[in-house]
Amino acid sequence: MATEETTPRRYRRLKRANDVSTVAVASSSSKRVRLSKEHNTYKDRVSSLPDEILSKEHDTYEDMIGSLPDEILILILDKLDARTTIITTILSKRWLNLPRRSHTCYDFAIDWTLPQVEATVDGSQGSLLKNLLVDNCKFRKIYLNSLPCLETFACRGLQPTKMFYGQRILPTDSLVLQFKGPEEWIEPIAVPSPLLHLKKLFIANVPINWDIFWIVALLDAAPVLESCHVHIDNRSEKTASWLDVQPQKRQCHCLKELIVVSFDAVGWKIGFVKHVMKASPRMRWVHLLDGHVVEDDERMLGGLEVVPCRRDWHELERSDVLDDLWDGICSPQLEIILE
Amino acid sequence: MAAATDDAGDSNEMIRVVSSDGEHFEMPEAAANLSLVLRHMIEDDCADAAGIPLAVVAAKPLAKIVDYCTKHAAKSSGLTIEEAEELKRFDAEFIEVDTDMLYDLLVAADFMGVEGLSKLAVQRTADLIKGKTPEQNRETFGIVNDFTPEEEEEICKENEWAFQITKPPSRLC
Numbered sequence: 001m002a003t004e005e006t007t008p009r010r011y012r013r014l015k016r017a018n019d020v021s022t023v024a025v026a027s028s029s030s031k032r033v034r035l036s037k038e039h040n041t042y043k044d045r046v047s048s049l050p051d052e053i054l055s056k057e058h059d060t061y062e063d064m065i066g067s068l069p070d071e072i073l074i075l076i077l078d079k080l081d082a083r084t085t086i087i088t089t090i091l092s093k094r095w096l097n098l099p100r101r102s103h104t105c106y107d108f109a110i111d112w113t114l115p116q117v118e119a120t121v122d123g124s125q126g127s128l129l130k131n132l133l134v135d136n137c138k139f140r141k142i143y144l145n146s147l148p149c150l151e152t153f154a155c156r157g158l159q160p161t162k163m164f165y166g167q168r169i170l171p172t173d174s175l176v177l178q179f180k181g182p183e184e185w186i187e188p189i190a191v192p193s194p195l196l197h198l199k200k201l202f203i204a205n206v207p208i209n210w211d212i213f214w215i216v217a218l219l220d221a222a223p224v225l226e227s228c229h230v231h232i233d234n235r236s237e238k239t240a241s242w243l244d245v246q247p248q249k250r251q252c253h254c255l256k257e258l259i260v261v262s263f264d265a266v267g268w269k270i271g272f273v274k275h276v277m278k279a280s281p282r283m284r285w286v287h288l289l290d291g292h293v294v295e296d297d298e299r300m301l302g303g304l305e306v307v308p309c310r311r312d313w314h315e316l317e318r319s320d321v322l323d324d325l326w327d328g329i330c331s332p333q334l335e336i337i338l339e
Numbered sequence: 340m341a342a343a344t345d346d347a348g349d350s351n352e353m354i355r356v357v358s359s360d361g362e363h364f365e366m367p368e369a370a371a372n373l374s375l376v377l378r379h380m381i382e383d384d385c386a387d388a389a390g391i392p393l394a395v396v397a398a399k400p401l402a403k404i405v406d407y408c409t410k411h412a413a414k415s416s417g418l419t420i421e422e423a424e425e426l427k428r429f430d431a432e433f434i435e436v437d438t439d440m441l442y443d444l445l446v447a448a449d450f451m452g453v454e455g456l457s458k459l460a461v462q463r464t465a466d467l468i469k470g471k472t473p474e475q476n477r478e479t480f481g482i483v484n485d486f487t488p489e490e491e492e493e494i495c496k497e498n499e500w501a502f503q504i505t506k507p508p509s510r511l512c
Contacts, residue, residue: 064442065464065480072445072461079465086501090473090494091482 066094073098174200176304178293198222199254202229204293204304212272219276220250228276231261231293231306232269255280261306263288263338265321277329286325289339311339354381355390356405362398363390364405370412374404375452395450400443407433407456434463438480441467 065073077085077099085099134142175198201222203215215230258276263269277283290311293304313321318338325336354371356364371377371386380391393401410429414422436444441460448456468476477484486494495502 063480063482064438066482068442068445069449072449075457075461076464076468079462080468083501084469086498087473088468088476089498090486090491090502091476092485094482096494 063092063094066092070098173197174202176202176204178204178304195222195225197224199224199226201225201227202231202304204229204231205233206230208232208234212268215272216275219252219255219279223250223252224254225252226254227257227259228255229259229261229306230272231291232263233292234262234264250279252276252280254282256282257285257287258283259287259289259306261289261291261293261308263290264311265317270321270324273325274327274329277325277331277334281331283331284333284335286334286336287339288337308339313338354386355388356401357390357392358396358398358401359394360398362401364398364401366405366409367412370405370408373408373412373453373455375454377451393447393451396447397443400440400447403433403436403440403444404447404451404453404456408453411455430459434459436463438467 073095077088080088088095089097089099132144175195195218201218203218206212206215212230212232215228219225219228255276258273258280260269260273263273273286273288277286289306289308291306291308294307295304322336322338325338352368353365354368354377356366356371356377358364368381371381377386377391380386385391396404410433411426414426418426434441434444441463444456444460445464448460467479471479473484476482484491
């Protein structure tokens with residue numbers, strides 16, 4: 001096992017928040033099998049069908065499902081969890097090799113077959129695993145080892161889970177963190193190892209009672225970050241508390257855009273935006289808007305989309321906020337959009 | 340029945356289709372458009388009074404597909420939450436079919452390029468497979484076990500964890 005367990009430095013007290021789901025998405029989008037991607041001409045399609053379908057006279061005892069084209073059977077397997085998929089290999093020779101053919105996506109519904117508090121996903125040599133979803137996670141710790149093709153990892157659970165990334169994992173250049181679900185204790189910790197390749201960061205459903213400055217810790221750890229989206233969930237009734245540690249005065253040399261969803265004229269939100277703007281000499285685009293985040297089911301993992309909504313600013317309030325934001329900032333190429 | 344014209348937005352046209360066993364069906368153009376194959380035929384002006392022949396789709400599944408497309412086309416854009424719920428209920432009832440029909444729908448929906456129906460039928464098939472022993476699945480789908488006992492044993496050994504029959508413990512940790 002190639003995992004180094006570092007004891008993360010606790011830098012602030014526990015906060016109440018919601019279920020954490022951590023999704024690391026690499027740049028290339030997953031290739032999933034699609035239904036009827038390209039339709040040839042009608043004639044081509046008829047002639048490409050297997051004979052048994054064209055001359056179909058099936059009765060109940062015939063292996064109908066086995067005569068389906070591979071592509072359809074693979075689509076069916078894609079809807080099964082890993083365990084059930086493996087069990088189908090014993091049905092008949094027709095089914096034996098199908099799972100090896102397709103899977104870009106595995107659903108490991110194994111939490112009750114392996115009742116442990118730790119899980120190790122070790123791809124060993126040559127693993128082609130691209131997407132990994134741990135749903136209803138009851139593991140306290142998950143180790144990911146030797147997954148050189150891993151593009152997407154998602155973890156949804158009811159208790160905090162510590163993630164350890166071992167060797168041979170594709171350097172992540174895009175990270176999506178979404179905090180949602182039932183109430184839960186979350187421990188924001190200092191990032192133990194720098195996110196050296198991270199270019200895009202999307203943090204969604206940050207509870208309003210969280211101190212937004214813990215995000216600064218993530219920014220500090222990502223020296224080449226170019227784009228940062230933050231969505232604050234205003235539905236939480238708790239008020240914001242202040243950070244009791246000072247963020248490091250590191251600069252975000254590559255950060256070009258900051259998008260804050262659910263922005264309003266609250267002092268700490270303005271303070272956060274100003275902090276990031278000051279630390280980012282190359283910042284060009286700051287977009288502050290109202291709205292929420294929806295999950296894009298089609299993309300299954302890590303697909304989040306911002307749905308903007310118009311805020312009715314009082315003109316004076318709006319210009320006050322803008323004055324506040326610009327105060328002390330002199331950057332000719334910077335544009336601030338406040339919606 | 341006139342052929343579909345290229346007039347944009349002209350969706351009141353009825354499109355005729357003919358099953359492999361010679362039965363005629365009609366559906367609104369908007370419904371036919373949910374099938375990629377039919378849409379391309381309509382765009383190529385191949386929809387005429389005689390109807391589009393569907394050589395591999397028999398009358399029974401075709402009737403279901405016409406139903407499905409008509410329902411979904413009528414409620415395609417700007418759904419309210421209630422309408423979306425209703426459509427979900429329709430889908431759930433629609434796909435409560437025996438394995439013969441399910442098989443026909445899988446083939447026909449894939450052939451005709453009705454994506455929503457393909458997904459629905461694929462999901463239904465997966466749901467039928469889930470939670471069953473291999474023997475039960477063979478029975479449901481009429482699959483003949485063509486492995487020798489030795490081969491079977493080897494497959495089990497390869498992925499022992501999956502074949503161990505364990506009950507989920509009531510509580511973890």
